[in-house]
Amino acid sequence: MSEAQDLPTEDFPDDGPDEAPARLPLDAWHRGKGARMVPFAGYEMPIQYEGIVTEHDWTREQASLFDVSHMGQLLVSGERAAEELEKLLPGAIATLKPGRVRYSLLLNEEGCILDDLMVTNVTPWIEGDEEAGTEGSWGEPTYYLVVNGAMKWDDIAHLREHLDDDVTLTHLDDQALIALQGPNAATALNRVMRGVPEKLVFMQALDYHFGEWPLRITRAGYTGEDGFEISVPAEFAESLADRLCAEIEVRPAGLGARDSLRLEAGLPLYGHDLTAELDPVTADLTFALTKSRREAGGWMGHAACAAKLENGPESKRVGLVFEGRLPAREGAPVYAGDREIGRVTSGGFSPTLGHPIAMAYLSADFAAVGTEVEVEVRKKRLPAKVAALPFVPHRYYRGK
Structure with missing residues (x-):
């Protein structure tokens, strides 16, 4: 059988809106490298370059660069940002330390999953002035959310409807998002950004200036492999992709390999393994319901999820x-x-x-x-x- 027949990407679904797909910041870069482009999540995206199996195996053995700029990147900021997010998410946000990342879920009143997402505490540290006698302190509480591309507009609407007015929601639509995944991702990234990988373990993040490029680097991904997700201003995305792919371990990979990798890793895909008809208990995602918050409640969908936990799905x-x-x-x-x-x-x-x-x-x-x-x-x-x-x-x- 051919690769496309063997893998779960045959007739790869277009999970985006009906209108003509938009183009990613790296669109010309993908086409220049011979990518086969398909509509997905409202964008034209690369499904493969050399072949799905080849890219899958390379990710398992070396490191691959994936463009995930279709994902929604959001900031929620304000003194009550954590409290407001905890109204909508079942995870503990108030105790999430700066630089830490948590997987969580947006739920409706029935306890069903509107989307799954990553939340990072990116509250800035304000340096003190020794001459003025001031000490350093944490700035305004700020949380960085990465949501699914096909759901980002619904998520933004849901957040704006339910977050209080004293909390600011910002859509970072001028940012690209690149995922570097594989056992040699840290080796390659360390040559490009000396010392950065050793500062992070899984589910940690930092802000980093690479020359004039302000980056947000998270040690995470959706392949089951070690790796990093790098948020970069769209205007610098092509230069960063070129710099990373100049390393001998790194090759570009498309949606096809990302899908087969996440399936092997047992990671659910929203719109397929997760939907607004499914709850976290049925979906075997109870780890996203922080234990203390399961008991205390106070988040949308708590009563329905508590009943599922008690009675079983x-x-x-x-x-x-x-x-x-x-x-x-x-x-x-x-x-x-x-x-x-x-x-x-x-x-x-x-x-x-x-x-x-x-x-x-x-x-x-x-x-x-x-x-x-x-x-x-x-x-x-x-x-x-x-x-x-x-x-x-x-x-x-x-x-x-």
Whole structure:
């Protein structure tokens, strides 16, 4: 089979609006490198350069540069910024220290997921003046949010509706976002920005001036590998991409490899594995509900989520593994005998493991690891087995 048939990117979905797709700051750069462009999340984006499997394997072995500038980058600032965000997010924001990052969720009143996102405390440190006898202090509380590209306009509207007027919401629409991912990402970045990687472990961030370029660098990503996401002014994005790709370990990679990597890592994709009809307990994302806040409440959707936690969900997000090479795609029904017990939400062929994998929502009675089921693909029933997530272990750098 061809790469496109083997991987979960066949007929890669356009999750964006109906109007003509916009162009990213790096659009000309992608085309100059021979990228195949597709509409996604309202933008024309590169799905591949050399080939999805080639780019997937290179990311696992070396380091790849992904353009994720379609994502929404937002700032929420003000003295009550943390308090206001905690009305909408189930994670602990008030105790998030400067430079720390937290995965969280935007929920509605029914406790269902409007989007998943990253929150970073980027409150600035104001240096003191020794001559004037003033000490340094923290500036206005500020939080940096990265939200999904297909949902960013809905998220902005939701935040503006529910955040109090004394909190400022800023859309950083003049920023590009580059992800450098892979086991040698730190090695390559250290040659370009000496000493920066060693200052960060997984889920930490810093602001850094690279010459005249003000950057925000986060040690995180959505591939399961070690890596960094770099927010850069759009006008400097091409120069930064060129500088990073000049390193021998780094090659550009597209959406196709990013999708197959995140699937192997068991990471859910909004609009597919997560939707506004699903709650965090069913989605197996209870880690995003900070324990103290589960009990205290005070956030949108708390009552509904508390009930799910107490009674247990009717279904659960699980992994599925298959033999052979024929992958199950999104929407494929899952059976136990003649009973339909769930649906596949993401699926494809795993280059790392050499067989098909999928994520699905199954009735809770059939969600235990090792449970044997069948998935209908092209009017055939394929045997599958429930597997633990992630399929491929994460290799985030958490320090020595």
